[in-house]
Amino acid sequence: MHRWIAAFGGGQRLLQLLALAVLLLVILPLTLDIFRLNLLGKYLTYAFVAVGLVLCWGYGGILSLGQGIFFGVGGYCMAMFLKLESSAPEFTSIQSTPGIPDFMDWNQITELPLMWLPFHSLTLTIILMLTVPALIAFFIGFAMFKRRVGGVYFAIITQAIASIATILIVGQQGYTGGINGITDLRTLLGWDIRSDSARYILYFVCCVALIICLLIGQFVLESRFGKLLIAMRDQEDRVRFSGYDVANIKIFVFALAAVFSAIGGAMFALQVGFMSPSFVGTVASIEMVIFCAVGGRLSLIGAVYGALLVNLAKTMLSETFPQLWIVFMGALFIGVVLLFPQGLAGIYNDFVRPHLSRLFGRSQRKASEPGTGQEAQS
Amino acid sequence: MTSPILLAIEDLTVSFDGFKAVDGLNLYVERNEVRVVIGPNGAGKTTLLDLICGKTRASSGSIMFKNTELTKLAENQIVKAGVGRKFQTPSIYENLTVRENLQLSYPGGRTVFGSLFFKTTEHVTQRVCEVAADIFLEERLDVSAGLLSHGQKQWLEIGMLLIQDPELLMLDEPVAGMSVPEREATADLLRRISNNRSVIVIEHDMDFVKDIANKVTVLHQGKLLAEGKMDDVQKNEKVIEVYLGH
Numbered sequence: 001m002h003r004w005i006a007a008f009g010g011g012q013r014l015l016q017l018l019a020l021a022v023l024l025l026v027i028l029p030l031t032l033d034i035f036r037l038n039l040l041g042k043y044l045t046y047a048f049v050a051v052g053l054v055l056c057w058g059y060g061g062i063l064s065l066g067q068g069i070f071f072g073v074g075g076y077c078m079a080m081f082l083k084l085e086s087s088a089p090e091f092t093s094i095q096s097t098p099g100i101p102d103f104m105d106w107n108q109i110t111e112l113p114l115m116w117l118p119f120h121s122l123t124l125t126i127i128l129m130l131t132v133p134a135l136i137a138f139f140i141g142f143a144m145f146k147r148r149v150g151g152v153y154f155a156i157i158t159q160a161i162a163s164i165a166t167i168l169i170v171g172q173q174g175y176t177g178g179i180n181g182i183t184d185l186r187t188l189l190g191w192d193i194r195s196d197s198a199r200y201i202l203y204f205v206c207c208v209a210l211i212i213c214l215l216i217g218q219f220v221l222e223s224r225f226g227k228l229l230i231a232m233r234d235q236e237d238r239v240r241f242s243g244y245d246v247a248n249i250k251i252f253v254f255a256l257a258a259v260f261s262a263i264g265g266a267m268f269a270l271q272v273g274f275m276s277p278s279f280v281g282t283v284a285s286i287e288m289v290i291f292c293a294v295g296g297r298l299s300l301i302g303a304v305y306g307a308l309l310v311n312l313a314k315t316m317l318s319e320t321f322p323q324l325w326i327v328f329m330g331a332l333f334i335g336v337v338l339l340f341p342q343g344l345a346g347i348y349n350d351f352v353r354p355h356l357s358r359l360f361g362r363s364q365r366k367a368s369e370p371g372t373g374q375e376a377q378s
Numbered sequence: 379m380t381s382p383i384l385l386a387i388e389d390l391t392v393s394f395d396g397f398k399a400v401d402g403l404n405l406y407v408e409r410n411e412v413r414v415v416i417g418p419n420g421a422g423k424t425t426l427l428d429l430i431c432g433k434t435r436a437s438s439g440s441i442m443f444k445n446t447e448l449t450k451l452a453e454n455q456i457v458k459a460g461v462g463r464k465f466q467t468p469s470i471y472e473n474l475t476v477r478e479n480l481q482l483s484y485p486g487g488r489t490v491f492g493s494l495f496f497k498t499t500e501h502v503t504q505r506v507c508e509v510a511a512d513i514f515l516e517e518r519l520d521v522s523a524g525l526l527s528h529g530q531k532q533w534l535e536i537g538m539l540l541i542q543d544p545e546l547l548m549l550d551e552p553v554a555g556m557s558v559p560e561r562e563a564t565a566d567l568l569r570r571i572s573n574n575r576s577v578i579v580i581e582h583d584m585d586f587v588k589d590i591a592n593k594v595t596v597l598h599q600g601k602l603l604a605e606g607k608m609d610d611v612q613k614n615e616k617v618i619e620v621y622l623g624h
Contacts, residue, residue: 224496238469243457
C-alpha cells in the first residue's frame with residue numbers, strides 16, 4: 001500500500017488530488033445547474049492539455065506552442081465518428097447523396113472519402129484518437145530532437161505546424177467541414193448526447209478521465225523518468241553524458257502530452273457538440289500554454305485550476321468586453337510570468353500551505369522536510 | 379593478455395571552419411594511468427576531451443578505446459563503452475538532491491520504459507552511499523544539490539561519474555575554484571579512484587599536477603609539444619617558452 005502511495009506522488013499529493021476529485025465530482029455537480037456544469041466540462045477538456053504541458057514544458061523544458069494540433073486530432077476523430085452516425089441515410093435523405101455528412105454534400109462530394117471510413121467504428125475511432133496524436137508527436141519529436149532542435153526554435157516550429165494544420169483543415173472544406181468545422185453532432189451509439197442526463201454523464205466521464213491522466217502524470221513524475229526530466233531541463237549535456245539518449249526522453253514526454261491533449265479534444269467534441277479549426281490554431285495553442293502557466297507549470301493539479309479559472313474569467317470578461325479580452329489575456333500571462341512564476345500552485349505553496357500546516361500540525365510537516373526542493377513539492 | 383593501452387588516439391584532427399583546434403594528435407593512455415594534459419589557453423585541451431566523449435566530431439583520425447572506435451559512436455554509447463567525462467563548470471542537477479543526482483547517474487534504467495519502471499534496489503542505495511562517502515558528501519545526501527559549495531559540486535559531479543564505474547575518467551579542471559584543503563582532498567580522492575581505472579585530467583595548477591600525474595602531456599596550438607614525467611617536461615625548453623614561463 002505504502003509503495004503504491006509513494007509511486008503516485010505520496011500522501012500529500014494524493015490528498016490534493018482527492019480534494020480536486022471531491023470538488024469536481026460532488027460539490028460542483030450539486031451546486032451548478034446543468035448548463036453551467038456543461039460549460040465547466042468544456043473548460044476541463046482544456047485541463048487535459050494543461051496537464052500534458054506541465055509534464056512536457058514545466059518539467060521537461062520543452063515549450064510546445066502547438067498543443068492545439070493534438071487537441072484537434074482528438075476532437076476531430078470523435079467528431080467524425082459522431083458526424084457519421086448523425087449522417088445515416090435515413091437522416092440525410094434530402095441530400096443529393098444520402099448517407100454522407102451534410103457539408104460533403106454541399107461541396108459536391110458524392111462518396112465518403114477513404115480517411116473517413118474507419119470512423120464508422122467506435123473502437124477504431126478510440127484507437128485512432130489515441131495513436132494518431134502519439135504518432136504525429138513522435139514524428140515531430142523525432143525530426144526535431146534527434147537533430148538537437150530545442151528551446152525557442154522548437155516552440156516556433158510547433159506554432160508553425162499548428163498554423164499549417166488550421167490552413168489545411170479550412171482549405172479541405174469537403175473533407176473536414178472547413179472553417180465551420182464539424183457541427184450538429186447528435187448521438188453516440190444511438191444515445192442522445194444533447195440531453196441533460198447525457199451531459200451529466202459526459203461531465204463525470206470527463207472528470208474521471210482527467211483524474212486518470214493526473215494519476216499517470218504523478219506516476220511519471222515520481223519515477224526515475226520524472227527526475228530525468230528535471231535533470232534534462234537543467235543540465236541536458238550532463239544527462240547525455242551520463243549515458244541517456246536525451247532525444248528519446250523528449251519524444252516520449254512530448255507524445256504523452258499529445259495523447260492527453262487528444263483525450264481532452266475528444267471530450268470537448270462530446271460535450272460541446274462540435275469541433276472547429278479555431279481550437280487547433282496558434283491562438284488556441286498559446287491560450288493552452290497560458291492555462292498551464294497560470295496554474296503553475298510545475299503542478300499537475302495547479303494546471304487544472306489554471307484551466308478552470310482562466311476560462312471562467314474568459315467567459316465572464318469576454319461577455320462584458322468582447323474586444324478587450326485578448327488584451328486581458330496577454331496581460332494576465334505577462335503578469336503571472338513576472339510576479340508568480342510558479343503560478344497558482346506557487347501561491348498555494350507560499351501562502352496557503354503554511355497556514356494549513358499550522359492547522360493540521362504534524363501530518364503536514366513531513367512534506368516540508370529539507371531537501372525535497374521546490375520541484376518535488378509543487 | 380590484454381593490451382596495456384586503454385586509449386589510443388591517432389592522427390586526430392578537428393577543424394572549425396579551417397581553424398584546427400586539434401591537429402594530427404597522437405596520444406596513448408595506459409590502463410591505471412593518471413595522465414595530466416596541460417597547455418596554454420586555446421591549446422585544444424577541452425576540445426580533446428570533447429572529441430573523446432563525442433561532444434565534438436573529429437574531422438579525421440581515430441580514437442580507439444579498448445577495441446572500440448569512439449569517433450563513430452553516439453555520446454550515450456561512448457558512456458556505455460566505459461568513458462566518463464566531467465565538465466569544466468560543475469554540471470549537476472541543482473534542483474534535485476545529492477542522492478537523486480547520484481541515483482540518476484547509476485547505470486541502469488537508461489531507456490524510456492526502463493526509467494519509468496526503475497526500482498531503486500538495496501544495491502543502488504548501497505552504491506549511492508559508498509560513492510557519497512568517497513566524495514565526502516555522505517552527510518549531505520538529502521540536501522538539494524544547488525545548496526552545495528562550489529567545491530562540493532565539483533566532487534558531486536566526480537561522484538556521478540564514479541557511480542558509473544567508468545574505465546576511463548576524464549576531468550576538466552577538477553580543482554578550479556577550490557580552497558587549498560579542498561584541493562588536497564581532491565588529490566587524495568583522485569589517487570584513490572585511479573586504482574583500477576585510467577584518468578585524464580586537464581589542470582592549470584602545477585602543484586596539483588605534480589601531486590597526481592604519472593605522465594604529463596603538453597599541448598600547444600592543437601599539437602603535441604612534449605610528453606613525459608613532470609620533471610622532464612618542466613625542464614623542456616619549448617614548454618617553458620610557450621607555457622610555464624621562465
